[in-house]
Amino acid sequence: xxxxxxxxxxxxxxxxxxxxxxxxxxxxxxxxxxxxxxxxxxxxxxxxxxxxxxxxxxxxxxxxxxxxxxxxxxxxxxxxxxxxxxxxxxxxxxxxxxxxxxxxxx
Amino acid sequence: xxxxxxxxxxxxxxxxxxxxxxxxxxxxxxxxxxxxxxxxxxxxxxxxxxxxxxxxxxxxxxxxxxxxxxxxxxxxxxxxxxxxxxxxxxxxxxxxxxxxxxxxxxxxxxxxxxxxxxxxxxxxxxxxxxxxxxxxxxxxxxxxxxxxxxxxxxxxxxxxxxxxxxxxxxxxxxxxxxxxxxxxxxxxxxxxxxxxxxxxxxxxxxxxxxxxxxxxxxxxxxxxxxxxxxxxxxxxxxxxxxxxxxxxxxxxxxxxxxxxxxxxxxxxxxxxxxxxxxxxxxxxxxxxxxxxxxxxxxxxxxxxxxxxxxxxxxxxxxxxxxxxxxxxxxxxxxxxxxxxxxxxxxxxxxxxxxxx
Numbered sequence: 001x002x003x004x005x006x007x008x009x010x011x012x013x014x015x016x017x018x019x020x021x022x023x024x025x026x027x028x029x030x031x032x033x034x035x036x037x038x039x040x041x042x043x044x045x046x047x048x049x050x051x052x053x054x055x056x057x058x059x060x061x062x063x064x065x066x067x068x069x070x071x072x073x074x075x076x077x078x079x080x081x082x083x084x085x086x087x088x089x090x091x092x093x094x095x096x097x098x099x100x101x102x103x104x105x106x
Numbered sequence: 107x108x109x110x111x112x113x114x115x116x117x118x119x120x121x122x123x124x125x126x127x128x129x130x131x132x133x134x135x136x137x138x139x140x141x142x143x144x145x146x147x148x149x150x151x152x153x154x155x156x157x158x159x160x161x162x163x164x165x166x167x168x169x170x171x172x173x174x175x176x177x178x179x180x181x182x183x184x185x186x187x188x189x190x191x192x193x194x195x196x197x198x199x200x201x202x203x204x205x206x207x208x209x210x211x212x213x214x215x216x217x218x219x220x221x222x223x224x225x226x227x228x229x230x231x232x233x234x235x236x237x238x239x240x241x242x243x244x245x246x247x248x249x250x251x252x253x254x255x256x257x258x259x260x261x262x263x264x265x266x267x268x269x270x271x272x273x274x275x276x277x278x279x280x281x282x283x284x285x286x287x288x289x290x291x292x293x294x295x296x297x298x299x300x301x302x303x304x305x306x307x308x309x310x311x312x313x314x315x316x317x318x319x320x321x322x323x324x325x326x327x328x329x330x331x332x333x334x335x336x337x338x339x340x341x342x343x344x345x346x347x348x349x350x351x352x353x354x355x356x357x358x359x360x361x362x363x364x365x366x367x368x369x370x371x372x373x374x375x376x377x378x379x380x381x382x383x384x385x386x387x388x389x390x391x392x393x394x395x396x397x398x399x400x401x402x403x404x405x406x407x408x409x410x411x412x413x414x415x416x417x418x419x420x421x422x423x424x425x426x427x428x429x430x431x432x433x434x435x436x437x438x439x440x441x442x443x444x445x446x447x448x449x450x451x452x453x454x455x456x457x458x459x460x461x462x
Contacts, residue, residue, distance in 0.1 A: 001424070008334060008335070008336040009336075010334045010335035010336055011334055014291070014292065014334055014335070016332060016333045016334040017331070017332045017333070017373070017375055017378070018332045018333050019333075020333065020338070023423075023424075025422060025423055025424035026424060029422040029423075031422060031423045032338065033423075034332075034333055034338070034339075035332065035382060035386075036382055036383060036386040037339065037386070038419065038420050038423050039338060039419055040418055040419055040420065040421070040422050040423070043422075056342075056347070057336075057338040057341050057342065058341050058345060059336065059338075062336075073424070074425060074428075075423065075424070075425055076383065076425055076428070076429065078379055081379065081382075085375075
């Protein structure tokens with residue numbers, strides 16, 4: 001399952017217990033997952049995700065990670081949460097070192 | 107006699123904790139500083155269980171974790187009451203935790219609080235309000251435990267429609283809202299609280315009360331502590347999105363599950379992760395009962411799973427069918443018909459257009 005992290009500016013000061021990740025389900029349906037909560041975003045390829053797609057949540061500034069193929073597909077599983085958590089922690093560490101792996105979209 | 111196992115509990119004709127309402131009323135009426143202690147008084151007859159026999163007569167200090175734990179019934183049919191002791195009585199607390207073996211065998215509400223939360227509803231003086239029965243599914247032949255209500259659960263005095271599973275918290279959505287705010291690592295801003303309060307002061311469903319300010323603050327503090335300053339769910343509430351009430355009811359139930367029912371530190375990632383699915387299932391069924399009532403008031407007679415099947419926030423996720431199965435299994439929910447799903451889609455369309 002393809003996924004991208006959403007890192008908000010405040011995450012750099014306070015690492016959230018439940019980070020946000022966007023997953024692409026069958027048919028290019030994009031869903032935000034946070035813990036076991038989900039928010040449907042819309043239908044488009046995950047590579048084409050932009051900040052505009054997060055407008056409903058009044059997100060003005062965020063960094064989207066590169067697209068990654070997650071090993072765990074069950075978004076309600078602990079393994080999925082742990083994989084996302086580890087990825088998010090690593091991504092934050094990279095950002096703090098000012099070596100973001102991808103540029104901010106748009 | 108008490109059921110020894112969960113399965114026996116479900117098979118047994120269950121009655122309810124009829125002392126709970128009077129206990130809570132007294133608890134609220136007698137100031138803690140004037141009556142700092144309470145003595146456990148059990149009905150000491152042939153039906154008393156070993157756990158309650160062990161607890162009988164012990165004196166607890168109010169406002170302590172053990173008070174929070176034992177002021178509520180320990181099991182189905184628990185008849186615990188309290189004698190409140192004034193500060194000048196010269197008594198001292200002598201409470202000790204019961205042996206774990208007694209709790210495991212008889213304290214069903216302590217061992218698996220979310221599973222049994224449904225049973226902690228007040229009784230009428232003259233009759234039980236529900237029983238469990240074993241029924242055979244006509245299609246699959248599978249035997250299942252079903253809860254039969256003798257009264258419409260939405261008409262139980264003192265309880266709000268849709269919140270019948272949260273009786274212990276009195277008039278609100280969240281027990282221990284202030285404890286949640288204290289525990290939170292990030293608090294919502296004053297402007298956010300006031301905007302959210304405005305949104306959540308106008309219930310879209312008759313019978314559901316407005317959220318109290320402390321509950322709104324608790325939701326904001328909870329969400330921000332979990333996901334940071336830019337938490338999406340909190341934003342949707344603050345901005346008055348069409349989903350604001352649905353989310354607030356869900357989050358309130360989830361907070362209540364962690365803090366008041368399970369008694370865990372939800373800011374601890376490991377503790378939270380261990381029970382996250384249970385708490386989320388609990389919150390989802392509260393959310394769905396709210397939506398069922400909303401749909402009914404809009405003229406749509408819909409079962410929970412019809413509404414969930416068309417839930418625009420969740421329906422497109424890959425595991426939605428799996429999530430629905432978990433709900434179905436946990437709460438014995440009926441499978442919706444195609445016609446009900448179509449009706450549910452119309453209901454969602456309507457509330458998305460008409461709510462802020």
